[in-house]
Amino acid sequence: MNMLQTLWHYAPLLLSGAGVTLWTWLLGSVLGLAIGASVALLRRLPVRPLQWVLRIYIEIIRGTPFLLQLFLLYSGGPSIGIRLSALTAGVVCLGVHAGAYFAEVFRAGFEGLPKGQIEAASSFGMTSFQILYRISLPTMLVAIFPSIVSILISLSKETVILSIITVPNLMYQVQSMTVETYSAFSGIAALAVFYWVFVECVARFSALIEYRLTLFARRDSAEVRA
Amino acid sequence: MNKVPKIAIRDVCKRFGTLTVLDGVSLDVHQSEVVCLIGASGSGKSTLLRCINFLEAYDAGEIRIDGHLMGYVDAAQKQRRPMSDRMLRQARRDIGFVFQQFNLWPHMSVIQNVMEPLLRVRGLSAEVAVKRGEVALDRVGLTDKRNSYPLRLSGGQQQRVAIARALAMEPSLMLFDEPTSSLDPELVGEVLQVMKGLAAEGMTMVVVTHEMGFAAHVADRVAFLDRGRIIDVGPSQQVLHESKEARVQQFLQTYHDRTNF
Amino acid sequence: MQFGVIIDAFPYLLQASIATIGYTASGIVVGAALAIVVCAARFANSILFQRAALAYVSFCRGVPLLVMLMLIFYLLPLIGILVPASVSAVLALGLCTSGYLAEMLRGSLTAIPRGQAEAAQAFGMTGIDTWRRVLLPQAIRTCLPQVIGEFIALMKASSLISVIGISELTRVSMNIAADTYRPLEAYIGAGIFYLAINLCLAGLGTLAERHFSRGIIA
Numbered sequence: 041m042n043m044l045q046t047l048w049h050y051a052p053l054l055l056s057g058a059g060v061t062l063w064t065w066l067l068g069s070v071l072g073l074a075i076g077a078s079v080a081l082l083r084r085l086p087v088r089p090l091q092w093v094l095r096i097y098i099e100i101i102r103g104t105p106f107l108l109q110l111f112l113l114y115s116g117g118p119s120i121g122i123r124l125s126a127l128t129a130g131v132v133c134l135g136v137h138a139g140a141y142f143a144e145v146f147r148a149g150f151e152g153l154p155k156g157q158i159e160a161a162s163s164f165g166m167t168s169f170q171i172l173y174r175i176s177l178p179t180m181l182v183a184i185f186p187s188i189v190s191i192l193i194s195l196s197k198e199t200v201i202l203s204i205i206t207v208p209n210l211m212y213q214v215q216s217m218t219v220e221t222y223s224a225f226s227g228i229a230a231l232a233v234f235y236w237v238f239v240e241c242v243a244r245f246s247a248l249i250e251y252r253l254t255l256f257a258r259r260d261s262a263e264v265r266a
Numbered sequence: 267m268n269k270v271p272k273i274a275i276r277d278v279c280k281r282f283g284t285l286t287v288l289d290g291v292s293l294d295v296h297q298s299e300v301v302c303l304i305g306a307s308g309s310g311k312s313t314l315l316r317c318i319n320f321l322e323a324y325d326a327g328e329i330r331i332d333g334h335l336m337g338y339v340d341a342a343q344k345q346r347r348p349m350s351d352r353m354l355r356q357a358r359r360d361i362g363f364v365f366q367q368f369n370l371w372p373h374m375s376v377i378q379n380v381m382e383p384l385l386r387v388r389g390l391s392a393e394v395a396v397k398r399g400e401v402a403l404d405r406v407g408l409t410d411k412r413n414s415y416p417l418r419l420s421g422g423q424q425q426r427v428a429i430a431r432a433l434a435m436e437p438s439l440m441l442f443d444e445p446t447s448s449l450d451p452e453l454v455g456e457v458l459q460v461m462k463g464l465a466a467e468g469m470t471m472v473v474v475t476h477e478m479g480f481a482a483h484v485a486d487r488v489a490f491l492d493r494g495r496i497i498d499v500g501p502s503q504q505v506l507h508e509s510k511e512a513r514v515q516q517f518l519q520t521y522h523d524r525t526n527f
Numbered sequence: 528m529q530f531g532v533i534i535d536a537f538p539y540l541l542q543a544s545i546a547t548i549g550y551t552a553s554g555i556v557v558g559a560a561l562a563i564v565v566c567a568a569r570f571a572n573s574i575l576f577q578r579a580a581l582a583y584v585s586f587c588r589g590v591p592l593l594v595m596l597m598l599i600f601y602l603l604p605l606i607g608i609l610v611p612a613s614v615s616a617v618l619a620l621g622l623c624t625s626g627y628l629a630e631m632l633r634g635s636l637t638a639i640p641r642g643q644a645e646a647a648q649a650f651g652m653t654g655i656d657t658w659r660r661v662l663l664p665q666a667i668r669t670c671l672p673q674v675i676g677e678f679i680a681l682m683k684a685s686s687l688i689s690v691i692g693i694s695e696l697t698r699v700s701m702n703i704a705a706d707t708y709r710p711l712e713a714y715i716g717a718g719i720f721y722l723a724i725n726l727c728l729a730g731l732g733t734l735a736e737r738h739f740s741r742g743i744i745a
Contacts (some may be wrong), residue, residue, distance in 0.1 A: 042603075053724055058469070058591060067648040099722075100718070100722065102681075103721060103722045103725040103726075104682040104683065104718045104721045104722060104725075105684065105685075105686035105687075105697065106686075107686040107687060107689070107697055108686055108697055108700070108714055108717055108718055108721065111697075111700075111701070111704075111710065111714050112710075112711065112714040112718070113717065115704060115710040115711075115714070116704075116711030116712075116713075116714050116715070117711075117712065118709040119709070119711045127468050154369075156365060156367050156369040157320060157369050157370075157371050157372075159365070159369060160363070160369035160370075160371075160428075161382075161383075162321070162358070163319060163321060163358060163361070163373075164358065164359060164365035164382075164383035164386075164387050164432075164435060165354075165355035165356065165358040165359035165387045166355070166383065166387055167351070167355065167358075167386075168351065170386045170387075174371075174382065174386065175371055177494060178373050179371075179373060182373065193539070197591035197592075198591075200591040200593045200594060201591075201687065202308075203593075204593075204690060211593065211594065215597075224597075225598075225601040225602055225605050228594065228597045228598050228601055229598060229602075231594055232590045232594050232595070232598050235589055235590050235591055235594060236585070236586050236589035236590055237589075238589070239585075239588065239589035239590075240585050240589055243585075250720060253414070256372050256373050256374075256375075256415035256416070256417060257372065257415075257417050
C-alpha cells in the first residue's frame, strides 16, 4: 500500500480523531474561561480563606505538569470515588488546567482597569452596568486578548496529551494507524505539519484581530469609518 | 444677593486617613460666575472640585447645588446617609467635569466619545445624539476630527474633545480640574481659548488651574487654598495683585519668578 | 489516603527529581545552542537565512512536545542513527524550547541601543567580536529571568518523555502507582516534588535577576 492508499483507508478514523481533538479543545477552552473568570471574580471578594484556597489552586495547577494532573484525576480519581471516562476526565482536566492560567490573566486585567476613564463615565451619571459593558469590559478584553490567545494555543497543544489516557483523538488515531502499517514516521510527520499549520493559522488570525482591536491606539493608520 | 447660589459650599471637611485635606471650606459660586481655585499642589483644590460632583465624598459640611444637597440624603448632619446611586447619577448629569488627564475613552472615536453619555444617560436617539455631538465639536473647533480615535490627537485636541463631550450634555455648571496641566506649553492656548468662549457665553465654571493669566483675565473671582482652607477669596485682580495674605504673596512671587525668568 | 506510600516512595521520587532536572537542563543547553544559531540567522543579511529562521521558530512553537518527541524517536532510526531513548528525549526537549529561547534572545538583542554596536564598530571591532563581546553578554543577562521561566515550563513539559520509557519523575510515580495500587498517593507525591523544584527554581530566578541586573537596570 502506498501512502495515499493508507491515508484513504484510515481517513474516517483520522477525521473522527480530528473531531475529538477539536471538540476537547473547544470544551476545555470554554470550561477554562468560565473557571478562570469565576476564580478571578471570587478572588476579589474580601474573604481570606477563600483567597487562600484559590491561590493554592492556581499555584498547584501552574506548578505541576498537565500529564500528572491528568493521571491524578483519571487513575487516582477512582480511589476517592471519582470515576470519569477518559474523554470526560480529559476535558475536565483541560478546563481546570487552563482555568488557573486564565484566572491570572483576568486578575491582571482587573488590575489594569482604566481608573480615570471610569471616573469620567461616572461623572456623566452612567450606571455601574453601563460603565462595565461600555468602558471596563471593552478595554480589559483588548488588553488581555493576546494572553488569552496564547493560552488557547497552548491548550490546543495540550490536547495531544489526552491520547496517553486513550482519548481517541488525532494523535491516538495516528499512532494506531502507524502501529498497523509499520510506517511510524510518515504519520507522525504529517501530524507535526498539521499542528504547525494549525497553530500558525490561529496565531496569524489572532494577530489580525488584535490589529483590528487596537486600531485606536495606532497613531499612524487611517481614520475609521463612523 | 438674595438669589440661591449655584453652588453653596459650607464648612466642608475631607480626610484621607489621618491626613486632613479639606479643613472647613466655605464658598459660594453664583450663576454665570467663573471662579478659579489656585494654590500649591496638595492644598486641597482638586479635592474640593471633586467633592462638588461627589467623585470624592466629603466627611462633614454641606455642598448644595441649586439648593439641593450633593451626595447625601438631606437630613441632619449626624444621621445623613449617602444618596442612592440613582439619585447621585441624576445629580451629576447636569455637572460637566473636565479632567487633567482628559480621560477620553480610547476605544471610541471622537464622535462616539461625545455621543456616549447622550445615548446612555440622556437616552437620546442616535440621530439626535450625532447632531448634538457635531454641534459640540463645532464649538471646540474639531469637526474635522470627528472620526479619529483620541490617541491620534494632540493633547490640546484631546482636551477640547473632552470639553465637547461635557458640553454636549448641556450642563448648567462645569468643573475643570487642571485642564491644561498635562499639555505641552504650545497647546495650552487653544484649550484656554475654548474655556474663555464658554465663560463669555455665561457658563458657570469652577476651574482649578495654575494659569494665572487665565485667572486674572477670565475669572470673576479667585479663591486661594492653603492646607485645606480658603485663606483669601475675592475679585481676581484683588487676590492676585493686592492680597494681604503672606502665603498668597509668596506663592504668586514664586510663580512670577518662574515665568518671568 | 495512605500517606505512608508517599513516605516510602520518597527516595525514589528524589532520585527521579534529579533525573527530571538533568533532562530539563540538558534540553535547555541544546535549546540555547540552537537558539543562538537561529537568532544569528534572523539578524543575518540573507533573506533566505531570515526566512528559514522564522520558519524554524514557528515550527518549534507550533508542534506539541509529544509529537516532536515521537517525530524524533521514529526519525532517527529511519535515517540510520541509533541512539538511546534518552538522547531522543533531550533532542526533542531542546528543539521545542529553542524556538522560545530564540525569540527571547531576539527580544533582548533588539532592546540594546543601536549606539553600542556602532561604538564597537567605531573602534574597529569585527562583527563577530561585536557580537561576542558586546551584544550577546548583555542580551543573555537581560533575558535570564525569562530563560528561568522557560526552564520551569520545560521541566513541567518534560513529564512527557515518560512515554518513551525515560525514568524521570512522572514515569517513576507511574511505576509506584502500578506497584502499590495507590495511584492517587503516588501522583500527589510526584506533584509535591514538582512544586518543590518549581519553588527552588523560582527562588533561583529572583536571585539571578538581582545578581545580573546590576549595572544594566539602573
